[in-house]
Amino acid sequence: MSLSSDDNRNKKMFLNSIALISQEVLEASILISILMALTKQLELSSRWAISALLIGSLGAYIYGLNIGNISEWFDYVGQEIVNACIQIAIVMLMFIATFLYSRSIFNTKKYGQTLFIVNATAIVALAIVREGAEIYNYLAGALTHAEYLVSVTTGSIIGTGIGVSIGILFYYALGAITGKRRHIIGLILFSLIAGSMTSQALLLLNQADWIPSTPILWDTSSLLSEYSLTGRLLYGLIGYEATPSILEFFGYLTTVMIMLFIGIKKTPKIKCLDEKINT
């Protein structure tokens, strides 16, 4: 009897590892793939992604290791404040990336391209720091239980595989679309991710009681539950919330509008417009 309950618990930890890790990996993975697609379109090397992964992982390790102390800052809401700052920083950098990418005055010049690469590295590294710290804490805890070692490890590997695969899928899907349409779809995806980050930052600041609560705008939990796999993946992808507050919604909307405004303005001047990424 105890064996079957152990088996059951192992299965649950296995499935939980898949769900948790894939969701955490997805966000960074999508950001990398869009930015790599943009880098390729600018005919630049995507080697920056390796530095971003390394810097991000180191940052995630340091942040994860110190999460206990950081959480005690600002009267026990340090984690919310640090995470909200990271999210806001990523959104600002994404605005800059879109600005640099969409203007031929920058994207055809060496300094503009270097700035774009540095910017892309910072975006991905910061995203990995936040998500990676959570993964670190999960694994640091779960792997102390010897009985879960195999289920958690295999679940995490599969979860990482799912997250990375979706990223790769996006990269090639963006590459397969030609011309102006690719720029627009990339821009829309970028806007939605940035919108999701803003609303998450606002939510965290509210959780820390730094900004007031606003009423819930709608409830779609019966249509698409956040417990479902689709709900979780959509949360990781575009920040799906079944019950968003008014402030989160307007934060999301404002970010999307700003991003579209920055990106659409000079669309026709984009370099190598009709070239396929993977040709």
Add this chain to the structure above:
Amino acid sequence: MKTLHYKLVLLTCIGFIISPFNAFAGPPIIELEIKDHLFYPSIIEIPANKKIKLLIKNLDPTPEEFESYELNREKVIAGNRKAVIFIGPLAPGEYPFFGEFYPKTAQGKIVAIE
């Protein structure tokens, strides 16, 4: 003598400025503990339409993540540490929460009552 006067005036001013904040003792605090990947108490009754400060103590040596889709809350709590999460004001109803790192065991719900 004159400087002492100034100091007194200054102190009184500061006192007046911060007094409204002192008068507000802040939202009611509800304590929650995590032990052996379980929440104690697992059912918490709170007044509806009021902001609440949840003080969660993780008595396990391993980290746990407090998560609730209904409350829109998510926070990692390191092993043997405590954390604060503000929730509400909530409409009357039930709001389940769980520990994302051990979701099958660490479960509970907040019940907002009018």
